[in-house]
Amino acid sequence: MNDAIIISIVMTVVGAATPILLAALGELIVEKSGVLNLGVEGMMLIGAVTGFAVTSVTGVPMIGVFCAMIAATCAALLFGYLTLTLSSNQVATGLALTIFGIGLSSLAGEGYVGKTIDIYASVFPAGLAEHSFFRVIFGYSPIVYFSFFMTFMVAWFLKRTRAGLILRAVGESAGSAHSIGYSVVGVRYAAVAFGGAMAGVGGCYYSMVLTPMWAEELTAGRGWIALALVVFAAWRPGRLLLGAYLFGAVMTFELHAKAAGFSLVAPEFLAAMPYIATIVVLALISLRKSAGAKAPACLAQPFKAST
Amino acid sequence: MTNEPVNRLELRGVTKAFPGVIANDTVSFAVKPGEIHALLGENGAGKSTLVKMIYGIMQPDSGEILLNDQVQYIPNPKAARGMGVGMVFQHFSLFEAMTVLENIALGLDDNISHAELERRIADVLHEYGLSLDPHRIVSTLSVGERQRIEIVRALLLNPRLLIMDEPTSVLTPQEVGQLFETLRALSKSGCSILYISHKLHEIQELCEAATILRGGKVVGECDPKKESSRSMAEMMIGASLKSVEKDGGRKFGDAKFVVTSLTLPGEGDFGVPLNDISFTVRAGEIFGIAGVAGNGQNELLLALSGEVTSDTGDAVMLDGEPIGAHGTTPRRFVGLCAVPEERNGHGAVPDFTLCDNAILTARNRKNMVNYGVINSSIAMGYTEDVIEKFSVKTTGPTSTAGSLSGGNLQKYIMGREIMQTPEVLVVSQPTWGVDAGAAAAIHQALVDLAEGGSAIVVISQDLDELLAICDHMAVINEGRLSKTHNVGEVSIDEIGLLMGGVHGDPFATAEMTEAVHAH
Known part of the structure; x- marks a missing residue:
């Protein structure tokens, strides 16, 4: 195996891991506050189509990413209004959000199907990013570095800040947090909005960086993998990073196997690998008894303050 | 001190209404600086609503709350804490998966560093002679220790008024003693304490004044030290209290319900394993099981009722028949x-x-179902009987169980089982949340059922209740049962020590079995 192949493997793994890492980081915060938002896939798609459309109209990728965050946050706040203010069932509402996101993104993206955008953005000098070897470190979209930065920020926020402590408290026992005098619904709204913004960035990474083009259901179920990843990581940001890259490696395996002429197993099976891995990981984790204790105790339980 | 206010807390005509009910009706009373003041009342008398208003969780519809002689509007708990009001809740507002330190930090409004907080916690613990490890995870602590977190959390704010909502309901008598010492030390330093409870002997021991609420209104004020428990109880329920009539010289029949070496693993992370539990209940006997919550009572009830089965049928025997x-x-x-x-x-x-709830448990013993078809007239009739005999306050057999208040539903469930005249009745916390009048009625029904020849097992945290109705009792601690004591010969102190887990000798159950077989 020569350097070029290794470089290309590393770069595709980073590409596959980044969006699910971003979406999963958002969902981690949401779940830590005691809310289960199954609409990650929908929010990613809304982010993806918004980012693509805005960028192709304005030609400025920064505005595209920003609008993707705003659009996905709006979808998340809709979910928040239904589940937090109106106390609807979180699981059903989350599923509905995904279906809504798939439909809305297909509709909004109708005129963009098959189009491509050509953007190039790097945080580092062009010389470094184009160097045959340093590309592995410096040659990514700013969103990739942003995902590392956010992993660190989320870990620091949860462990070291008072706001993080309050967020965990709300997810751990909403009733207790309320009686001490914290606004459970307020904290959860903020968490849900953050989850939406992160899913939005993750989604637009597909349409603006990875492909970069728009097609219906572009994210192809990666939102679900992000959800599984949160459980896999036992709600810990460090393990989330590890898990995202593990899944990223599995996802790109098909690509490299094909390129290397590996034909022992049907390529369809290889393509299904990440989804099979998700199921296997979730089944294994639920077998391990202590994993259940690590979930926020109030996860998916609606909270209604009695006045 | 010269500039102490006349009253630490004063309420003037405080009224709070909820849809369909007036929780507090022009309530007025005052608490002096350093006074330990009891707020007495049945469940539903409006005590909790009242203190929630003082602590800013709710606001009164009308009336005034004065702190240190100043009229105050208290919009939220944070504001209350700022005015020097602290509160220890009946149901602890703790976070199980977090450390003691994190829990305390969450209760404070200022953002102070953990090192500084730890130092201040150590100071408070030292000042009141309490012990607590700030780095333990809450889920590993005993109930008494958990309560200490709440108390320390309140004390760190230097409160001038501390509200305690039913603080002793989950403590052993020894832990209660410790708590009272802390409270007395606090009161000496000038902090007033508003103490909510319906345990009258505790109020007599601790409090200097009492305000009695009934149906949301103040019905009396008294000095608990000058009253008897009975007179205060009668003020609380507004009627004379019936004592349980128990025939002293009752004869017990043959061994009816025999549990032998019942051992089960605990379920999940927080389950308590049952370890070699043995006891015998004879026909006509009421057997009590005391213990602090979370020592295996739930697991024992599940094992006795059949929700959890044993591998060996012999572990639980009814009239000689293995049903384990x-x-x-x-x-x-x-x-x-x-x-x-x-x-x-x-x-x-x-x-x-x-009615449907009655069918669920009484269908076989009351022939409500024939060939799989429900006979609704029998079911309705039975439900009506239960409602009448146990004076359940409801609109009728067709109202849902969830629409009943906790105490009323408890009366209904107890009645539903007692009126099936079971051979063996196993009950957990039979009068939990039930008012004193109804509790007496339930106790009488249990005693009557036993006199009819049934064997009864009562699992309860309320020692007074067990001492009043049981013939024999034992204490469960960490999933093990102490030896059986004769209720007439055992003191509260002895039981209290057993509840704290002093026994610990592996031979206790063997001794007990011998003692029972010797009868």
């Missing part, structure tokens, strides 16, 4: 009925009608 391997339905067939601690969702289906 049977589930709940076959056990009910042979006459074993059970009332679990949690009434909504476990003892009754909240969204089902009372």
Whole structure:
């Protein structure tokens, strides 16, 4: 195996891991506050189509990413209004959000199907990013570095800040947090909005960086993998990073196997690998008894303050 | 001190209404600086609503709350804490998966560093002679230690008024003693304490003044030290209190319900394993099991009722028949009925009608179902009987179980099981949340059932209740049962020590079995 192949493997793994890492980081915060938002896939798609459309109209990728965050946050706040203010069932509402996101993104993206955008953005000098070897470190979209930065920020926020402590408290026992005098619904709204913004960035990474083009259901179920990843990581940001890259490696395996002429197993099976891995990981984790204790105790339980 | 206010807390005509009910009706009273003041009342008398208003969780519809002689509007708990009001809740507002330190930090409004907080916690612990490790995870602590977190959390704010909502309901007598010492030390330093309880002997021991609430109104003020428990209880319920009539010279029949070496692993992370539990209940006998919550009572109830089965049928025997391997339905067939601690969702289906709930447990013993078809007239008749005999306040057999208040539902569930005249009745917390009048009625019904020849097992945290109705009792601690004591010969102190886990000798159960067989 020569350097070029290794470089290309590393770069595709980073590409596959980044969006699910971003979406999963958002969902981690949401779940830590005691809310289960199954609409990650929908929010990613809304982010993806918004980012693509805005960028192709304005030609400025920064505005595209920003609008993707705003659009996905709006979808998340809709979910928040239904589940937090109106106390609807979180699981059903989350599923509905995904279906809504798939439909809305297909509709909004109708005129963009098959189009491509050509953007190039790097945080580092062009010389470094184009160097045959340093590309592995410096040659990514700013969103990739942003995902590392956010992993660190989320870990620091949860462990070291008072706001993080309050967020965990709300997810751990909403009733207790309320009686001490914290606004459970307020904290959860903020968490849900953050989850939406992160899913939005993750989604637009597909349409603006990875492909970069728009097609219906572009994210192809990666939102679900992000959800599984949160459980896999036992709600810990460090393990989330590890898990995202593990899944990223599995996802790109098909690509490299094909390129290397590996034909022992049907390529369809290889393509299904990440989804099979998700199921296997979730089944294994639920077998391990202590994993259940690590979930926020109030996860998916609606909270209604009695006045 | 010269500039101490006249009253630490004063309420003037405080009124709070909820849809359909007036929780507090022009309530007025005052608490002096450093006074330990009791707020007495039945469940539903409006005590909790009242203190929630003082602590800013709710606001009164009309009336004034004065702190240190100043009229105050208290918009939220944060504001209350700023005015020097602290509160220790009945149901702890703690976060199980977090450390003691994190829990305390969450209760403070200032953002102070953990090192500084740890130093201040150590100071408070030292000042009041309490012990608590700030780095333990809450889920590993005993109930008494958990309460200490709440107290330390309140004390760190230097409160001038501390509200304690039913603080002793989960403590052993020794832990209660410790708590009272802390409270007395606090009161000496000028902090007033508003103490809510319905345990009258505790109030007599601790409090200097008492305000009695009934139906949301103040019905009396008294000096608890000058009153008897009985006179205060009668003020609380507004009627004279009936004592349980128990025939002293009762004869017990043959061994009816025998549990031998019942051993089960605990379920999940927080389950308590049952370790070699043995006891015998004879016909006509009431057997009490005391203990601090979370020592295996729930697991024991599940094992006795049949929700959890044993591998060996011999572990649980009814009239010589091994039923240990049977589930709940076959056990009910042979006459074993059970009332679990949690009434909504476990003892009754909240969204089902009372009649449907009766069918769920009484269908076989009362012939409500023939060839799989429900005979609704029998079911309705039975439900009506239960409602009448146990004076359940409801609109009728077709109202849902969830629409009843906790105490009323408890009366209904107890009645539903007692009126099946079971051979063996196993009940957990039979009068939990039930007012004193109704509790006396339930106790009488249990005693009457035993006199009819049934064997009864009562699992309860309320020692007074066990001492009043049981013939023999034992204490459960960490999943093990102490030896059996004769209720007439045991002191509260002895039981208290057992509840704290002093016994610990592996031979206790063997001794007990011998003692029982020697009868």
